[in-house]
Amino acid sequence: MMRELPEWYYDEFIQVGTDYTDKEEILHYDQKMQKIRNIGSEAETMLRLIGLQQEDRVLEIGCGTGEFSIELSRHCKQVVALDVSEGMLEFAREKAKSKNRNNIHFTKGSFLTLEPDDGPFDAVVTQLALHHLPDFWKLIALQHVGSMLRTGGRFFLKDVVFSSEIHDFDPFISKLLQSIPEQVKDEMTREYILHIKEEFSTFDWVIEGLIKKAGFRIEEAFYENGFLATYLCIK
Numbered sequence: 090m091m092r093e094l095p096e097w098y099y100d101e102f103i104q105v106g107t108d109y110t111d112k113e114e115i116l117h118y119d120q121k122m123q124k125i126r127n128i129g130s131e132a133e134t135m136l137r138l139i140g141l142q143q144e145d146r147v148l149e150i151g152c153g154t155g156e157f158s159i160e161l162s163r164h165c166k167q168v169v170a171l172d173v174s175e176g177m178l179e180f181a182r183e184k185a186k187s188k189n190r191n192n193i194h195f196t197k198g199s200f201l202t203l204e205p206d207d208g209p210f211d212a213v214v215t216q217l218a219l220h221h222l223p224d225f226w227k228l229i230a231l232q233h234v235g236s237m238l239r240t241g242g243r244f245f246l247k248d249v250v251f252s253s254e255i256h257d258f259d260p261f262i263s264k265l266l267q268s269i270p271e272q273v274k275d276e277m278t279r280e281y282i283l284h285i286k287e288e289f290s291t292f293d294w295v296i297e298g299l300i301k302k303a304g305f306r307i308e309e310a311f312y313e314n315g316f317l318a319t320y321l322c323i324k
């Protein structure tokens with residue numbers, strides 16, 4: 090699932106921001122996500138948007154600890170789940186095994202190393218991962234995603250994306266940091282700061298433009314709280 094890349098390609102395997110190769114970080118990430126997210130409802134939205142069929146093959150990029158691949162695998166024929174972190178993949182494999190899911194292939198891979206020969210897929214999903222790439226590489230990544238899908242295939246993208254309606258980011262970010270719940274305040278504040286400073290989340294109009302330039306039609310777009318976006322795109 091990984092193709093050889095020219096020397097000038099961006100190296101996605103160097104961790105940017107939070108280090109998702111660290112074992113403790115991975116366990117902690119998994120526990121924290123169960124606490125602060127409603128995984129069941131997020132998975133339901135994803136499934137509804139991509140309209141998954143029992144015969145479908147799905148590709149997940151940046152699968153993390155495997156929650157969504159496991160959910161998807163209950164509703165389709167096969168899930169191929171990629172991550173740049175071997176640690177994440179190992180954790181996800183164990184979780185899938187403990188839930189008796191045997192139609193998920195967890196393997197090392199990334200946006201830029203996608204191998205079109207492994208496709209075509211009926212749907213590609215990715216959550217909270219594309220922002221690890223700078224904008225130039227986001228377009229290349231989205232083109233690669235397109236090459237993995239059949240015509241008419243669905244692409245679900247959810248990520249931290251900033252709203253261009255916000256005119257002054259200083260008060261916006263201060264308020265965002267203040268709004269973090271008390272029980273996770275220290276840790277989430279550190280993470281948010283790391284994200285804003287070192288990761289590559291961009292603006293809604295940039296992402297929309299990139300998605301379209303990469304050959305997709307945006308079927309649905311949802312924005313939350315000025316910093317989260319969900320897109321259903323069709324090839």
Ligand SMILES: C[S@@+](CC[C@H](N)C(=O)[O-])C[C@H]1O[C@@H](n2cnc3c(N)ncnc32)[C@H](O)[C@@H]1O
Pocket residue numbers: 101109122150151152153154171172173174177198199200201215216217218221222
């Ligand atoms: C914030 S976690 C999100 C995990 C999962 N998608 C979720 O929603 O809980 C980001 C994941 O993307 C992976 N990742 C980062 N850059 C990537 C890339 N270029 N290609 C594939 N996976 C990547 C990280 O290793 C990590 O597991």
